[in-house]
Amino acid sequence: MQEDLAALQARFGAHYPRWLLGILMVGSMAMVLASTSINVALPAIMLDFAIGRPMAQWLSTGFLAAMTAGLLLAAWAQARFGARRTAQLGLLLFIITSVLALVSQSAWQLIFLRIVQGVCAGIIQPLATVLIFRVFAEGGRGMALGVYGLGVMVAPTLGPTIGGYLVDHFGWAAVFWLPLPMCVLALIGAQWLLPSQREKSTPFLDVWAFALLGVALFASLGALAEAQRFNWYELRVWLPGLLGLAAFTGFFVRSKRSLKPLLPLRLWRHAGFRSASWVALTLGVGLYGSTYLIPLYLQTVEGYSAGRAGLLLLPTGILMGAASFFGGWLSDRLSAAVLLIGGLLVFALSSAGLGWIGPGASFVELCFWACVGRVGLGLLLPALSTGSLDILSAEELAQGAGAITFVRQLGGAFGVNLLTFFLEWRHRHEGADRAAEALAFQQSFWLMGAVFALTVLAAWGMRRNRS
Known part of the structure; x- marks a missing residue:
């Protein structure tokens, strides 16, 4: 029953x-x-x-x-x-x-x-x-x-x-x-x-669109992963990259023509939603990229044990939760664009700080800069939800929430992959020794900070793009 x-x-x-x-x-x-x-x-x-x-x-x-x-x-x-x-x-x-x-x-x-x-x-x-x-x-x-x-x-x-x-x-x-x-x-x-x-x-399930999306995601990620070890012109690199590009194209074409698409592309007719999507993509990069980079840096460069690396991240999560609640309260009083710009800049400052202090920093210094970044992410989460969904009609709210979550997760998947690619490239370029490893991590943190700083332009666009 x-x-x-x-x-x-x-x-x-x-x-x-x-x-x-x-x-x-x-x-x-x-x-x-x-x-x-x-x-x-x-x-x-x-x-x-x-x-x-x-x-x-x-x-x-x-x-x-x-x-x-x-x-x-x-x-x-x-x-x-x-x-x-x-x-x-x-x-x-x-x-x-x-x-x-x-x-x-x-x-x-x-x-x-x-x-x-x-x-x-x-x-x-x-x-x-x-x-x-x-x-x-x-x-x-x-x-x-x-x-x-x-x-x-x-x-x-x-x-x-x-x-x-x-x-x-x-x-x-x-x-x-x-x-x-x-x-x-x-x-x-x-x-x-x-x-x-x-x-x-039962709602229609576009099996072909889902299959194309799966191929697109894993072929593209596979190409980037192989490019970390081999030259771009080798078959094992460019072939999955080409396959991923073709599958993404097929997915978007099918989604555009379908009456009940897996991903409703019509949402992106709103200029403000397009701007919100850029912020969501960057948020995914920061949320998952930093969670990937920081423990790896602490254990690889600073020589922390897994337990001590995890302990350093404990206060960061507590502060992120507090900042998210505070950000939700501020969302009722300030525009989403202001909060998004503030959150992006705070995280950019955190990434720059982690890149600046270099190896040998104290536990307190590392924890401080990691906490600053989580405060920025906490401010971003509620502001992104309100800012992206306020743009849409009541009939589009459920689809819009799912689409923004999809974009954020997409940013996380490709963000971790691209950061690893950049990390390996800089490690080889700087001499492939222990000092090069530390420098490569520093440059990766700087790169993440630069991406967040540039995304301020998209957040600024949400201030005026409301239709």
Whole structure:
């Protein structure tokens, strides 16, 4: 028997919305833990499997790229299977791949499992926002979203910290069983608390568009990864690059002609939404790129253990959560453009600071500049949501929110890949020794700061582009 939200509320009473919010937070936090805790384990994985950064970065970019594609399947999966079954199938597959990762014999096996986990995360996470909007329709939605957002922000704070400690004591495999207790709890809770109702008419799923998007993402990322080791004119570099370009072209052409596209391109007819998309792309680069670069820098150049690197990131997450709440409060009082410009400049200052202090800096100095960056990101998150969606009509809000999230995740996937490419290039160019490694990291931080500073132009455009 299918149960909808009304039936579940009648069964569990007035406390049902809070219980549902709790189980949604647990499931989402497990996905975020998996996406961020891997970064403190990368040096140990590189050592164990004798691989370099070009291959190791796939553990991060593969997950993010698959999650980006998975986001576009979420609405279809929920309608086709119902929220309960969608969440349970995604969590069960996530648990199975986590267990298989513990017995992986090669780096490519581990990368493949991370890609599968990324698809699961992409499908599961959007369910939370949809259900919160529906169950808190009569009031308390803002507070519920705030509590949910705070919980999700705690996960990237705790992930590297707990993950680093576990890696030091139990090896890199610990980051794969770290989210498992939360996954099991969410899997069991979903059976009682998530609605099982399906839509009578399942939305159209453009399988060809999804396939083209998958090929485009992984072929393009593959070309950039191979270019870190080989010359651009070699077949193994330019062929996947050409394939990725062709697949992206095919995806956009099909999306433009489709009546029900996976990605509604008509949203970008708004000049303000185009500007917001540039900011979202840069936000993804900073959010995931810094989470990738900082732990790697601390362990590779500064000689930190995984646990100490994770400990340095603990206050950064706390400040990011506080800044996000403050940014949400300011969003009701200041224009989105002002907040976006402020957040971009604060993060640019942080990146410049990390590049300027150089190797040998104290724990406090490094932590300070990392915290400054998280304050900037915290200001950006709510301002981007309000600034991008205020431009759209009421009928376009749901699609606009999904599109901005898609662009942000896309920025994260390609940002990590491009930063790794730049890091490897500068390392070789500066002499490929230990001093060159430190200098390459400094230049990578400067590059990230320059990208954020340039994106101020797009944020400024949102001030006047409102149609």
